[in-house]
Amino acid sequence: MHRSCVVCVLVVDFDVEEIMEGFTMCMTNVIDKIREITGYEPGKAFIYGFNEDGRVRRECVETYGVDTPGEPVVYDTRTKNFHIFPNSMEITDEILQSEADLRLKVYNYFIEYCNNNKETFDVIKYEKSRPSENARSKKLRISEEMHDKMVIDKVVDCKKGEGCGKNKVTRGLYKYLPFYYNGKIYNINFMRFYIDKDNKVNCIFKQIQFDRTNKENINEDGICYPKTYQNHVNKLDKLIQDNKGKNFCYNPPVAYEAKEAEKAVEEIVKKFVEFVKKCEEYDTK
Numbered sequence: 236m237h238r239s240c241v242v243c244v245l246v247v248d249f250d251v252e253e254i255m256e257g258f259t260m261c262m263t264n265v266i267d268k269i270r271e272i273t274g275y276e277p278g279k280a281f282i283y284g285f286n287e288d289g290r291v292r293r294e295c296v297e298t299y300g301v302d303t304p305g306e307p308v309v310y311d312t313r314t315k316n317f318h319i320f321p322n323s324m325e326i327t328d329e330i331l332q333s334e335a336d337l338r339l340k341v342y343n344y345f346i347e348y349c350n351n352n353k354e355t356f357d358v359i360k361y362e363k364s365r366p367s368e369n370a371r372s373k374k375l376r377i378s379e380e381m382h383d384k385m386v387i388d389k390v391v392d393c394k395k396g397e398g399c400g401k402n403k404v405t406r407g408l409y410k411y412l413p414f415y416y417n418g419k420i421y422n423i424n425f426m427r428f429y430i431d432k433d434n435k436v437n438c439i440f441k442q443i444q445f446d447r448t449n450k451e452n453i454n455e456d457g458i459c460y461p462k463t464y465q466n467h468v469n470k471l472d473k474l475i476q477d478n479k480g481k482n483f484c485y486n487p488p489v490a491y492e493a494k495e496a497e498k499a500v501e502e503i504v505k506k507f508v509e510f511v512k513k514c515e516e517y518d519t520k
Contacts, residue, residue, distance in 0.1 A: 269310045273458050275307040277301065278435030280321045281464075282330070283442040283491060293368075311438075315454035316476055317428065318409060318437040330440045331407050334425040337491070340500045341423060342387075342412055348504050349385070355508055356385035356416070366495035369482040372451060378415035386415035408440075414511070420448045421511050423503065427486060429464040439464055441491045445510050448482040459483050471510065475517045485510060 263269065270276050275327045280298045299320040309318050323329050349355040359381065361374055379469045412423040427442035436458070446453045453459050459482045461467070466488040467474060474485055493499040 248343065261311050262309075263312060266310050272312065272460070273310070273315070274434065275317075275430060275458060276433075276435050277317060277319055278431060278437035280319045280407050281437060281439040282321075282326070283439050296326060306455075315458070316409075316452065317436045317438070319436070320408065321440075327408065328373075331425075333441060334408075334410065338410065338412060338425060341503055344500050345387075345412075345504045345507070348508070351426070356511075359384050359386045361388050369483075372390070373415075374415045375420065377420055378463075379418035382417065384416075385388040388413065414507075416511060417515065418449075419514075420451070421507070421514070422448070422453070423507055425491070427464060427485075428460040428484070430460050430462045436460060437464070442488050443487055443491055444484055445484065445487055445507060446484045446516050447478075447510075449480065450482065453482050453484065456482060461486060471513060474516075475514055479517060492500045 266276055278298075279301060280296050282294045282296055284294070299322045301319075302322065309320075310316075311318070321330070333382050344432075346358055349358050359377075361377070374386050378384065409426065411425065414421045414423075422443040422445065424446065425441070427439045427444040428436060429439070430436055442464075446459070448455070450456070463486070465486065467486045468488050471485060474483060477483075487503075487510065489502045489506050490499050
């Protein structure tokens with residue numbers, strides 16, 4: 236049985252300069268201020284991948300403003316999100332291209348998978364001709380009004396994705412795929428945040444992380460990053476139960492990349508569908 240895919244078109248007006256000015260004013264790199272607000276400090280940037288022998292590695296790279304001089308934008312006081320950057324622009328560019336390619340493949344396969352599996356979701360593509368400052372709240376409202384419809388942004392090329400990639404200070408990183416369902420946001424992130432034993436927030440690029448938020452931003456009610464970078468193997472049910480009605484992050488046991496690229500994409504989508512369905516199942520109990 237094939238499911239239908241509906242296109243929802245909303246047109247909105249916005250002021251680019253005003254939005255970008257507001258964005259920059261919300262950012263701070265003052266460590267004492269970040270610690271006072273969150274209880275945490277910015278940590279290190281890591282790259283997840285494979286070495287020459289084909290073994291998994293988690294490589295720490297020089298982190299801008301931590302290992303080298305610089306004034307990185309590391310904390311957004313509006314969204315309460317951290318941003319950790321590799322110092323090398325060459326490494327950053329490689330991450331950007333890798334994430335963009337995978338993001339588009341995941342997006343396309345998610346739609347295909349839902350259309351071909353009746354036990355998944357009816358997908359509605361949210362198509363906006365221009366960005367909007369309050370687009371997230373509009374999509375949340377749409378997902379509430381259109382019960383049991385999965386609202387997603389229309390992605391037309393590999394560079395599309397929500398996040399703070401529109402501002403030069405963030406180097407184009409931290410784009411993700413948001414999914415709006417029953418008044419909640421479920422995100423597929425192509426980087427994994429975690430808090431270490433020293434209460435520092437670190438970021439591993441090229442690792443997958445899912446999150447569920449009942450509001451517009453994952454850290455709106457406090458920092459929700461997990462205290463481990465490892466996969467949450469057989470822990471999803473407990474995570475959902477412990478965080479019922481709360482925002483939380485989940486480290487799914489899936490690979491960012493694999494020898495067979497299609498397999499990695501399929502597993503990401505299947506695990507994400509399982510994640511959303513389990514969250515919704517517990518929400519109705």
